[in-house]
Amino acid sequence: MTGWSWIRIATILVYLFLFAPVAVVILLAFNANQFGSFPIQGFSLRWFEALYHNDAIVRAFKTSLLLGVLTSAISTTLGTLAALAMVRYDFPGKRTVSSLLVAPILIPEVVLAVALLLFLQFLSLPKSFFLLLMGHVVFTLPFVVLVVQARLVSIRRDVEEAAMSLGATPIQTFFEITLPLMLPAVMAGMLFSFTISFDDITGTLFWKPGGIETVPTQIFAMLRNSISPEINALGAVMVIFTVALPLLGTAIARRMSAAKMKSAKT
Amino acid sequence: MAETRNAVELRNVVKRFGEFTAVQRMNLTVPDNSFVTFLGPSGCGKTTTLRMIAGLTDITDGDLLIRDKRVNALPIHKRNLGLVFQSYALFPHKTIFDNIAFGLKYRKIPRSMIGEKVKRALDLVQLPNVGDRYPNQLSGGQQQRIALARAIVIEPDVLLLDEPLSALDANLREEMRVELKRIQRELGIATVFVTHDQSEALAMSDKLVVMNNGMIEQEGAPEDVYNNPVSAFVADFLGHSNIIAGELDGPDQEYMPVHLSSGETLLTTRQQAGRVARVEGSKSVRAVIRAEKIDLSTENIPQDGMVALPGRIKTVDYLGQTARYFVTVNGRDWQVINPINAHPHAEGADVFMNIAARNCVILPGHAD
Ligand SMILES: Nc1ncnc2c1ncn2[C@@H]1O[C@H](COP(=O)(O)OP(=O)(O)OP(=O)(O)O)[C@@H](O)[C@H]1O
Ligand SMILES: [Mg+2]
Numbered sequence: 001m002t003g004w005s006w007i008r009i010a011t012i013l014v015y016l017f018l019f020a021p022v023a024v025v026i027l028l029a030f031n032a033n034q035f036g037s038f039p040i041q042g043f044s045l046r047w048f049e050a051l052y053h054n055d056a057i058v059r060a061f062k063t064s065l066l067l068g069v070l071t072s073a074i075s076t077t078l079g080t081l082a083a084l085a086m087v088r089y090d091f092p093g094k095r096t097v098s099s100l101l102v103a104p105i106l107i108p109e110v111v112l113a114v115a116l117l118l119f120l121q122f123l124s125l126p127k128s129f130f131l132l133l134m135g136h137v138v139f140t141l142p143f144v145v146l147v148v149q150a151r152l153v154s155i156r157r158d159v160e161e162a163a164m165s166l167g168a169t170p171i172q173t174f175f176e177i178t179l180p181l182m183l184p185a186v187m188a189g190m191l192f193s194f195t196i197s198f199d200d201i202t203g204t205l206f207w208k209p210g211g212i213e214t215v216p217t218q219i220f221a222m223l224r225n226s227i228s229p230e231i232n233a234l235g236a237v238m239v240i241f242t243v244a245l246p247l248l249g250t251a252i253a254r255r256m257s258a259a260k261m262k263s264a265k266t
Numbered sequence: 267m268a269e270t271r272n273a274v275e276l277r278n279v280v281k282r283f284g285e286f287t288a289v290q291r292m293n294l295t296v297p298d299n300s301f302v303t304f305l306g307p308s309g310c311g312k313t314t315t316l317r318m319i320a321g322l323t324d325i326t327d328g329d330l331l332i333r334d335k336r337v338n339a340l341p342i343h344k345r346n347l348g349l350v351f352q353s354y355a356l357f358p359h360k361t362i363f364d365n366i367a368f369g370l371k372y373r374k375i376p377r378s379m380i381g382e383k384v385k386r387a388l389d390l391v392q393l394p395n396v397g398d399r400y401p402n403q404l405s406g407g408q409q410q411r412i413a414l415a416r417a418i419v420i421e422p423d424v425l426l427l428d429e430p431l432s433a434l435d436a437n438l439r440e441e442m443r444v445e446l447k448r449i450q451r452e453l454g455i456a457t458v459f460v461t462h463d464q465s466e467a468l469a470m471s472d473k474l475v476v477m478n479n480g481m482i483e484q485e486g487a488p489e490d491v492y493n494n495p496v497s498a499f500v501a502d503f504l505g506h507s508n509i510i511a512g513e514l515d516g517p518d519q520e521y522m523p524v525h526l527s528s529g530e531t532l533l534t535t536r537q538q539a540g541r542v543a544r545v546e547g548s549k550s551v552r553a554v555i556r557a558e559k560i561d562l563s564t565e566n567i568p569q570d571g572m573v574a575l576p577g578r579i580k581t582v583d584y585l586g587q588t589a590r591y592f593v594t595v596n597g598r599d600w601q602v603i604n605p606i607n608a609h610p611h612a613e614g615a616d617v618f619m620n621i622a623a624r625n626c627v628i629l630p631g632h633a634d
Contacts (some may be wrong), residue, residue, distance in 0.1 A: 156353060158353055165320060165345075165349035167343050167420070169343050177357060181358065
C-alpha cells in the first residue's frame, strides 16, 4: 500500500470519529424506542413533540435565542467599530488595544469565566441576565473583530479616497462605500457570534443567575438525571441551529450576489 | 480675453513625516488649462505633493491655493477635484453608471441631467455601452477610462492623476496616453500628472517639473528642460547623457573650446558658456552631451562648429529603430544613441563621434 492510501484511510477514520457520534444522536432522535439506544425501532417524531411540551426546554430555548441574538447584535456593532479603528486610524497604544481585543480567544474560557465572576463579586454586583450577556459579548467580540479586520484590510483606502474626492463626506463614504464592501464580513461575524453564544456552556455555567437555563446548561442538567431520548432530539435541533443556520446564511448571500450579477448582465 | 490664472499654486509648501522632510519649500504653479507633469525617481515626493493638492495629506507649512483661494484646511470633499489612481479605485459594488454618477449625486444635479451627463462622459472615453456592467467585468484599460470619466464628469477645477497608466501594458499605455491628452485638450481641464516614465512626461506636458529629494530640480517646457538641463541630475535623468568634467578656455567668442579631463577638446557656444559665466573665479565646468546628440560616422568630415573625436565601438545594443553604442575614446566610454540606416555600426569598428558646439551643454563644475 502506498503512503497516500494510508493517509486517506487515516483521514476517513478521523472524520468518522468526529462525526459518527453526531450522526448517532440525530438518528436516535427519530427512534421510536423508549430507551434512546440501538437498535432503531421505527421512525417517530415523538421526542420532538415531547421537547415542544417540555416547558423547561422551551424556556431554555427562548433564553438561548434571546441571548444569542443580543450577543450577536452587540458584538457585531462593537466589533465592527473596533476593527475600523484598528485598520483605518492611528492612535497611541494601538498595538496594545489590538492584542487586548483578541486576548479572550487565547485565554482559556474557564479562566475568563472565573475572572469575570470574581470581578463581579469585587464590585458586589449580583449575577443577572445582563451580566451573562456581557460575558458572552466579551468572548464573541474577538471573532467579529478578526473577521471584519481581515476584510477591511483588503478594502483599498483609495476607493474611499476616490469617493471623498467626488464630494462624499467621510460619513457618506462609510455608508455608501466601506460598509457595503465589508458587509459579508459583518454578516459572518454576526453568525459566528450567534453560534458561539448559542452553544456556549463553560462561561454560561459560571455566569448564569439562578433559575435561568440556556439550552446547553439545560441539557447538562438533564444528563445528570438520566439519558432521555429527548436529549437526542434537542441535540438534533441544536445541530440544525448551529450548522444549518450559517450554511443558509452563506447560501443566501451567494444567491444575492449572483442575482445582482445576473441583473447587471441583462 | 480672460487672463490666464492659476488653477493651483503652491507657496513654500513643506511636508514632513515626523523627522523626515518629504517635500521642501516647494513653489509651483499650475496654469489654467495646462498639463503639468511631475517627473522624478521613486520616493522623490511626487505622490506626496499630489496628495497635498488633493487634500488627502495635510500640509506642514506653506500655502496651497486652488483658483486663488487658500485651501490649506479645506477637506477633500469640498475641493472639487478629479482624482485618478494607478489602481483605478472604482467602486466594485456599483455599476459603471453608478460609479460615474457618484460625484453628480453630491452636486444637486437633477436626476434627468445625471443620465445625460453620464452618457456624455462614457462617449468621451469611447465606452458608450458599458453602463450596466460592474467594474470586474471590464479590462484594465477600460476600468481606467471609467475612472477618468468618473473624475471629469463633475467638471473639476483640477484633474490629479497619479501614475494612471502604470498598470497598463505597453501598447495600451501608448493608446491611453494619446486618449488622455485628447480629452484634456477637449475639456481644457488643468491637469497634474505624476509619472516616472520620461517619454510619457515629454510627450504630454505643457510644463514639466523634474523633482528630486522633495525639491524641484527644474521646471519648464519639455524641450527646454530636455535641451538645457540645469543640473547633472536632470541631464542624467532625462535621457542618457555623457557628463565629463573640463575647463572652459579662451576668449569670449562664438565657439569656445572646452578641455575635457580625459584629454579631448570639445567646442561649445558662447550662449552655453554664458550660463556659467556668473560663477566667479573658476573656469572648471562639466560638459553634458546627450547620447542621441552625437553623430557617428566612419569618415571625418570637418564642419564649422563641430568636433570629431576618433573612437572605437565597444558594444552595440540593438533597440529597434535606434542602436545604443558604447564608444571608447582615450580609455573612456561614451554612450551614443543613433538611428540605424540600413546597418548599425559593428562592434570593434573605428568611428568618429561628431559633436556640435550647440549640443555641448555646460554646467558649473563643482558638485550640485
Ligand atoms: N505616510 C508616510 N509616512 C512617512 N513617510 C512617508 C509617508 N508617505 C510618504 N513618505 C515618504 O516620503 C517620500 C516621498 O514619497 P512619495 O510617495 O511622494 O514618493 P513618489 O515620488 O510618489 O515615489 P513613487 O514614484 O515611488 O511613487 C518617500 O521617501 C516616502 O518614504
Ligand atoms: Mg508615487
